[in-house]
Amino acid sequence: MTDLLYSDTEDDLRAAVRALLTDRAGPDVLLGRIETGSPYVPGLWRALAADMGAAGLLVPEKLGGQGASHREAAVVLEELGRAVTPVPYLTSSVVATETLLAIEDPRERVTGLLADLAAGRTVAVLAVPLSAAPDARPATGGRVTGVADAAVADVLLVPRADGLYAVPAAEAVIEPQTPLDLTRPLAAVDADAASGVRLADRAAADTAIRRGLLAGAGLLASEQLGLAAWCLEETVRHTKERFQFNRPVGSFQALKHRMAQLWLEIVNARAAARAAADALATGSPDAPLTVAVAQAYCSKVAVHAAEECVQLHGGIGMTWEHPAHLALKRAKSDQIALGSAGSHRAVIAELAELPAPVPSP
Amino acid sequence: MIPAAPDATELIARARKLLAEHSPATTSRIDFLRARFDAGLAWVHYPVGLGGLGAPRALQAVVDAELTAAGAPDNDPRRIGIGLGMAAPTVLAYGSEDVKARFLRPLWTGEEVWCQLFSEPGAGSDLAALGTRAVRDEQSGDWIVDGQKVWTSSAHTARWAILIARTDPDLPKHRGITYFVCDMTDPGVEVRPLRQITGEAEFNEVFLTGVRIPDAHRLGEVGDGWRVAQTTLMNERVSIGGGRLPREGGMIGKAAATWRERPELRTHDLHQRLLDLWVDAEVARLTGERLRQQLVAGQPGPEGSAMKLGFARLNQLISGLEVELLGEEGLLYSDWTMVRPELVDFTGRDAGYRYLRAKGNSIEGGTTEVLLNIVAERVLGLPAEPRNDKDVPWKELAR
Numbered sequence: 001m002t003d004l005l006y007s008d009t010e011d012d013l014r015a016a017v018r019a020l021l022t023d024r025a026g027p028d029v030l031l032g033r034i035e036t037g038s039p040y041v042p043g044l045w046r047a048l049a050a051d052m053g054a055a056g057l058l059v060p061e062k063l064g065g066q067g068a069s070h071r072e073a074a075v076v077l078e079e080l081g082r083a084v085t086p087v088p089y090l091t092s093s094v095v096a097t098e099t100l101l102a103i104e105d106p107r108e109r110v111t112g113l114l115a116d117l118a119a120g121r122t123v124a125v126l127a128v129p130l131s132a133a134p135d136a137r138p139a140t141g142g143r144v145t146g147v148a149d150a151a152v153a154d155v156l157l158v159p160r161a162d163g164l165y166a167v168p169a170a171e172a173v174i175e176p177q178t179p180l181d182l183t184r185p186l187a188a189v190d191a192d193a194a195s196g197v198r199l200a201d202r203a204a205a206d207t208a209i210r211r212g213l214l215a216g217a218g219l220l221a222s223e224q225l226g227l228a229a230w231c232l233e234e235t236v237r238h239t240k241e242r243f244q245f246n247r248p249v250g251s252f253q254a255l256k257h258r259m260a261q262l263w264l265e266i267v268n269a270r271a272a273a274r275a276a277a278d279a280l281a282t283g284s285p286d287a288p289l290t291v292a293v294a295q296a297y298c299s300k301v302a303v304h305a306a307e308e309c310v311q312l313h314g315g316i317g318m319t320w321e322h323p324a325h326l327a328l329k330r331a332k333s334d335q336i337a338l339g340s341a342g343s344h345r346a347v348i349a350e351l352a353e354l355p356a357p358v359p360s361p
Numbered sequence: 362m363i364p365a366a367p368d369a370t371e372l373i374a375r376a377r378k379l380l381a382e383h384s385p386a387t388t389s390r391i392d393f394l395r396a397r398f399d400a401g402l403a404w405v406h407y408p409v410g411l412g413g414l415g416a417p418r419a420l421q422a423v424v425d426a427e428l429t430a431a432g433a434p435d436n437d438p439r440r441i442g443i444g445l446g447m448a449a450p451t452v453l454a455y456g457s458e459d460v461k462a463r464f465l466r467p468l469w470t471g472e473e474v475w476c477q478l479f480s481e482p483g484a485g486s487d488l489a490a491l492g493t494r495a496v497r498d499e500q501s502g503d504w505i506v507d508g509q510k511v512w513t514s515s516a517h518t519a520r521w522a523i524l525i526a527r528t529d530p531d532l533p534k535h536r537g538i539t540y541f542v543c544d545m546t547d548p549g550v551e552v553r554p555l556r557q558i559t560g561e562a563e564f565n566e567v568f569l570t571g572v573r574i575p576d577a578h579r580l581g582e583v584g585d586g587w588r589v590a591q592t593t594l595m596n597e598r599v600s601i602g603g604g605r606l607p608r609e610g611g612m613i614g615k616a617a618a619t620w621r622e623r624p625e626l627r628t629h630d631l632h633q634r635l636l637d638l639w640v641d642a643e644v645a646r647l648t649g650e651r652l653r654q655q656l657v658a659g660q661p662g663p664e665g666s667a668m669k670l671g672f673a674r675l676n677q678l679i680s681g682l683e684v685e686l687l688g689e690e691g692l693l694y695s696d697w698t699m700v701r702p703e704l705v706d707f708t709g710r711d712a713g714y715r716y717l718r719a720k721g722n723s724i725e726g727g728t729t730e731v732l733l734n735i736v737a738e739r740v741l742g743l744p745a746e747p748r749n750d751k752d753v754p755w756k757e758l759a760r
């Protein structure tokens with residue numbers, strides 16, 4: 001049976017990650033960095049990925065990881081979503097790691113890379129656009145745009161016509177692009193000139209990439225959940241303190257109902273995100289559908305929560321110094337990341353046997 | 362010494378013993394239900410002698426599964442929902458030992474149906490504004506009740522009612538209220554069908570004229586009825602969302618089936634909207650499942666109020682979509698004949714009926730607006746609405 005609750009271990013992990021992020025990557029720190037071109041907070045990745053062991057949650061112990069599961073990784077992402085933290089966790093520790101884990105019959109070069117990723121020594125990103133849906137067939141060769149976290153990658157996982165290659169990032173051409181979400185940098189990547197090492201043949205690569213993107217999409221729901229929960233908490237806090245018309249603005253029913261409505265959506269989003277994490281963790285055959293449901297639902301909730309957060313903060317919400325815009329930008333770009341709600345609904349239409357109308361001749 | 366509460370193994374053993382001694386194949390429905398109550402397997406978390414065994418509430422599912430598998434009859438909870446969901450927990454919490462012993466067994470077996478005489482023409486969401494009077498007859502100690510209640514579901518089938526009435530109009534509205542059990546066969550009780558949006562009369566108007574209620578049928582202290590009513594209302598909201606549904610188990614299953622069976626009705630616009638609602642319904646199902654898991658783990662969350670709000674919205678949107686999907690057929694309605702149904706049929710009837718009946722989901726048991734206020738204030742801790750009626754005697758309030 002699907003376990004939709006949080007275990008004590010997961011709660012402990014959450015507390016540790018939250019404490020670290022509060023300490024090291026608060027809104028002031030992020031706001032100070034986002035325009036430097038490198039939003040990543042120095043030393044934070046090491047503390048999270050290596051010291052805390054978060055990078056290796058999905059990796060079995062015999063390959064140097066923590067031998068935990070998608071459930072724990074989801075909790076980390078919830079916290080990273082709450083704090084809109086710029087770290088390559090989703091890209092490296094989830095998508096790239098899961099892609100490598102899915103390569104059947106892995107050779108030394110795959111397991112070696114996994115051990116490095118698990119230890120937080122190496123950052124790897126899959127060279128596909130952040131918008132790629134799990135069932136997308138990534139382009140093979142040429143310039144790929146919108147690759148998230150390529151700027152801090154040590155290794156690029158590059159899909160080519162004859163399989164998946166590991167390419168040292170230093171050998172590829174990586175041009176930063178200006179992202180809507182300032183906390184998740186994007187770049188155009190061209191790895192055609194680099195040789196690299198082949199990790200899997202074409203068929204195995206397709207399966208592995210699909211699994212990597214599926215895990216990414218499923219756990220992105222937890223990032224969206226965390227972000228939405230933060231937006232609501234901040235909005236409740238602010239509207240209780242902000243007075244207009246001789247009353248806290250949070251006592252106006254028009255606002256109370258909007259916040260209560262968000263709470264309902266977040267309650268639902270939590271169930272959806274937990275279901276996706278659990279389905280991935282247990283390798284359930286229902287995972288593709290559960291992930292599609294979670295994405296179709298949670299992306300909507302995160303954007304709604306962030307938009308309400310800006311609106312109910314009034315002028316402060318539009319102000320650069322206030323972190324609300326970081327959340328809005330992340331939520332909006334998360335809506336496109338790893339497949340739009342529409343593409344996830346198309347998957348649902350197929351899996352739940354609710355076919356589209358037959359096109360008229 | 363209090364014996365330890367029975368665990369799952371013991372409950373299964375007790376259920377098997379019940380089945381062995383009262384085989385569902387040879388025992389009449391009502392005899393089986395009575396025996397089940399007496400065996401403490403009706404609601405296992407209730408006290409011994411009152412249909413339970415003082416076991417953890419979550420273990421009821423174990424008993425139900427065992428009995429259902431053996432083909433045992435159930436007590437048709439849909440028909441006696443108000444009794445089970447609202448009257449019983451209130452009687453248990455506030456009734457005297459005699460009252461509990463008198464009412465709980467026939468309530469559970471369904472031999473006696475209950476209704477809820479709360480709402481009045483002038484007091485719906487603002488329930489504490491109610492004006493039905495209960496005056497003490499000094500000689501007999503009985504209470505004499507006069508007033509009018511409205512939208513009373515099942516009043517036409519009910520044997521008993523939970524009733525709140527004003528016993529002191531000089532106090533502010535939340536104070537002078539007292540809670541009673543009212544005999545619906547009393548000659549002063551007149552039930553008139555009140556036809557509703559669907560054409561049938563599921564609810565009623567109830568006129569109370571000189572209704573005599575013995576003091577023994579009072580629940581809680583005189584003047585403490587508002588607090589007692591909170592027990593009823595809290596249970597009303599929790600009782601929704603308790604059951605486990607499979608995927609597509611609710612109204613969405615109906616809409617999805619129509620979609621699959623009738624390809625000629627499909628349009629692109631409806632496709633996107635159907636998928637959107639399918640996602641919402643699946644997520645609501647998962648939320649219900651999560652709530653159930655929290656209850657089992659002993660950490661009930663405020664998610665309960667989310668369930669009622671969510672179901673109300675979804676039922677309305679899904680049934681509305683289905684009427685549209687049916688196109689020309691959606692222009693028709695099954696039957697406007699005025700009948701007085703014994704229970705509400707949410708999934709058995711056609712889409713038009715469901716669409717109209719679902720409109721009540723966001724009104725009955727607390728309107729969506731009022732429940733959103735409760736979420737905002739009790740869950741999110743937002744400031745309460747400013748009030749100007751708190752310290753004013755009820756009789757001086759504008760009505």
Ligand SMILES: Cc1cc2nc3c(=O)[nH]c(=O)nc-3n(C[C@H](O)[C@H](O)[C@H](O)COP(=O)(O)OP(=O)(O)OC[C@H]3O[C@@H](n4cnc5c(N)ncnc54)[C@H](O)[C@@H]3O)c2cc1C
Nearest residue numbers: 477478479480485486512513514721724725726727728730
């Ligand atoms: C199908 C059905 C079955 C019912 N069965 C029973 C029954 O068995 N027993 C019983 O006692 N009652 C029953 N009711 C009555 C039900 O409890 C009331 O209708 C309900 O509480 C709302 O009260 P009202 O109808 O007076 O609406 P009002 O309270 O007059 O509300 C009118 C509108 O104002 C809004 N409103 C009111 N107060 C506020 C506020 N503070 N903030 C924002 N908006 C507000 C409401 O949400 C609503 O939209 C039933 C109702 C229905 C529809």
